[in-house]
Amino acid sequence: MKKFLVTGGDGFIGSAICKMLLNMGIKVISLDNRSRNRKFENKKLYKSLNCDITDYRELKKIKGSFDSIIHLAFINGTKYFYEKPEDVIKVGIMGTYNILRFAKKKKIKNFYISSSSEVYQTPQIIPTDENETMKVPDPYNPRYSYGSSKIMTEIMSIHMGKNIFKKMIIFRPHNVYGPNMGNEHVIPEIINKIKNALKFKKNYIKIQGTGNETRSFNHINDFVGGIKLLINKRLKFETFNIGNSEEVKINYLAKKIMKKMNVNLKIKYQNLTKGSTSRRCPNINKIKKLGYKINYPLDKGLDDTIIWYLKN
Ligand SMILES: NC(=O)c1ccc[n+]([C@@H]2O[C@H](COP(=O)([O-])OP(=O)(O)OC[C@H]3O[C@@H](n4cnc5c(N)ncnc54)[C@H](O)[C@@H]3O)[C@@H](O)[C@H]2O)c1
Helix, strand or coil: CCCEEEEECCCCHHHHHHHHHHHHCCCEEECCCCCCCCCCCCCCCCCEECCCCCCCHHHHHHHHHHCCEHHHCCCHHHHHHCCCHHHHHHHHHHHHHHHHHHHHHHHCCCEECCCHHHHCCCCCCCCECCCCCCCCCCCCCCCCCHHHHHHHHHHHHHHHHHCCCCCCEEECCEECCCCCCCCCCCCHHHHHHHHHHHHHHHHHEEECCCCEEEEEEEHHHHHHHHHHHHHHHHCEEEEEEECCCCEEEEEHHHHHHHHHHHCCEEEEEEECCCCCCCCCCEEEHHCCCCCCCCCCHHHHHHHHHHHHHCCC
């Protein structure tokens, strides 16, 4: 039976990937330091380790062998890039360095690492394919602690990984969303603002920017389908965007969410946080060639997310 270690396994994406691996009949060990105060529970889980990837001594204590690692542990959420850039860099770079050393010690054959659409920052071409230049526009802006750490973790995985792995896949998620995704992302932020406006009897919500900025949102079920393909296909060292090429304006998104929640509030606009990109949409042709499909376009995908945030 195949055995996978998933770092960040208690997180939003990690728990969905653990569930998918368990459904595939794979033995799964989830590793996380529980910094998000959540734990993935499933009776089929082989082990759930409480471990900090920035401490190599903790990793060294992990017993047993694995075929594959899916490395997701990172500090995610835009607010934290501005507030805790040192921690973002430490977990991103030191943590990934430790995981790569650990992978070498354990003679891991297959390595999957999560990068991000943030590596493109302000792309020259939209929809953006995997060949777009990766950039750090301003090293003094704390926001880029995240994008620059992701760029470094890609480079580390390629060059440290070439003597370790048979298969090494970098995937770049683009605005993944779904139930229980945390509160630090666009969709839950809008839903929570609407909930608060109703609670405090306000007739408006505030959103960042002019409303004309765009993003492309990828439902977690489609995203996980993409990861499954990357695991099942015979590949060597490759990089893939995973996302949805349906580019929408934030205004459109806010109005769509309001319509689904049966409310009609005004929208007030605030300054964008410094360093935020105005357009983002991935070119997903490369992963589509492997059979990737969108089964949850935004209109359908928003439903379970809104229901979850209304209940919780
Ligand atoms: N959600 C998205 O839209 C999105 C977009 C682009 C990239 N990504 C990347 O995908 C991965 C998963 O993201 P997510 O949305 O599930 O975020 P998440 O915050 O829900 O999950 C990350 C997990 O990593 C764990 N972690 C943090 N520091 C750790 C440490 N020192 N040791 C061990 N575990 C630690 C956290 O406790 C958390 O459970 C991350 O690498 C993220 O950067 C996500």
